[in-house]
Amino acid sequence: MxxxxxxxxxxxxxxxxxxxxxxxxxxxxxxxxxxxxxxxxxxxxxxxxxxxxxxxxxxxxxxxxxxxxxxxxxxxxxxxxxxxxxxxxxxxxxxxxxxxxxxxxxxxxxxxxxxxxxxxxxxxxxxxxxxxxxxxxxxxxxxxxxINPSTAFQLIETYNDWKQGDWIIANAGNSQVNQYLIQIAKIYSINTILIIRSGKQNETELKNELKKLGATLVFNDEEIKAPNFIKELPELTSNGNVRLALNSVGDETVAILIDALSQDGTLITYGASGGNKKISYDSTAQLFKNITTKAYWLTKNTKANPQLKVDTINKLLKLYQNKVIQSxxxxxxxxxxxxxxxxxxxxxxxxxxxxxxxxxx
Incomplete structure (x- = not known):
């Protein structure tokens, strides 16, 4: 045959x-x-x-x-x-x-x-x-x-000592990765702030959909760049620990991500959908808050450690089977x-x- x-x-x-x-x-x-x-x-x-x-x-x-x-x-x-x-x-x-x-x-x-x-x-x-x-x-x-759920899972698994009520902030808020990320973060009792692009016709609907999936807060990039916007959020003023900022765009929102991070926070860049742009932010934030910046690439991780990919998939399978995440x-x-x-x-x-x-x- x-x-x-x-x-x-x-x-x-x-x-x-x-x-x-x-x-x-x-x-x-x-x-x-x-x-x-x-x-x-x-x-x-x-x-x-x-x-x-x-x-x-x-x-x-x-x-x-x-x-x-x-x-x-x-x-x-x-x-x-x-x-x-x-x-x-x-x-x-x-x-x-x-x-x-x-x-x-x-x-x-x-x-x-x-x-x-x-x-x-x-x-x-x-x-x-x-x-x-x-x-x-x-x-x-x-x-x-x-790819996308594995990326989201591994980004969260970067830490193994999450505390209930910790925060993650991410640009490209409605990306496929972030739609998985907010669902997985909710399982760990991690709060999330998503930044979406302003000017979308269905912005209100999109914000509501992301919140239904598990996002704690959703803002557009115009709202969130207002002076002291992040610092004055009631949800963060009472010791809100923003441990992780996720960048997959490489635009002006990176400075906002850095500004939002708490002491000893980490910025991870895992994509460049905005093209070949320079990332810039206030160096005093890195100096006085001891910010760490690093890269993440699923392809490199998988080639270096194929078993990590297997373990990630098996954990995701259980989440799907238990109906706690959805595509x-x-x-x-x-x-x-x-x-x-x-x-x-x-x-x-x-x-x-x-x-x-x-x-x-």
Missing amino acids: SIQASAVTYTKAGPDLAKVLTNTKFDIDLSKIKPTQVVVKALGTPINPSDVVQVLGVYPSPPKFQQLGNDSDVKYAIGGNEGVFKVVAVGNDVADYKVGDWVIPKLPSFGTWRTHAIADVTEDPFIKVSSDDDSAIDLNEAATIS PTFNKAKFDQSQDLAQLVLHSISSTTGKQVIVYE
Whole structure:
């Protein structure tokens, strides 16, 4: 039996995505599967900003070049770093996976924008998250568990001595990471302040939605930059300990984050969605409050310590199963074999209606 498959591939990164990304079709001959190999079928693969900048060639994590089917020796870079797959065939020596298991790639650069993949289990390529039998988590949760909720969880796990009533403040308040962060923080009895961009038409609705998810306070960037705004918040004036500030934008709100931090607080930069900008703030805050600034990058953490990623996923699975966190909404782009997968990915990248996840029929 042969499976007809598709992948969104490229041979060289570049700025024109329409020219760089190609829909490459290939076959997988199941009779040629090696004893230690498994074949997986895509169920859902998100389109993340980091995936796009990797294709553009500006992401510091290079893609992995690999062959697609059984026979071709040509190797391609395959777009995408996140997604959930179902095992559809296993080699004779495979004991840890069975047909129907739901798995996610353990390491970055697996190449998730494809309908099928062959993987060798000796390389320990996957983390099992569910199966057709137990339905531990749903497709929405499984497809998006690897990056944003893992980032949020690890940012909070940076500390192991949180005290009830401690605070976190973050810019890019309505980002996917922060929507998970406020839910996880609530479990730890940590208060959160989110900063969203001003001028949004649905600002009141957005603030209410974030508070329903668990945010303590939500302000726009115009409100919060008023003189002494943070220092005069009633919730903070009575010994409110703002231990952690999270920056994923790199704009003028960084100075506000620093100003909000309490004595011995920490600023962590984990993204740069605002582009290549300089971060600036009053140096006396660092001097007199003993502020620490550091970076966080999930990809680097995972490569350095793959077991940390496994542990993070297993802890998140329990939170999902206990219904104490939920996935933010996203838009599904449905794919069937009559479509050009690369064109669907390009359309999803250009969409302005929020996070896109390709689901495969």
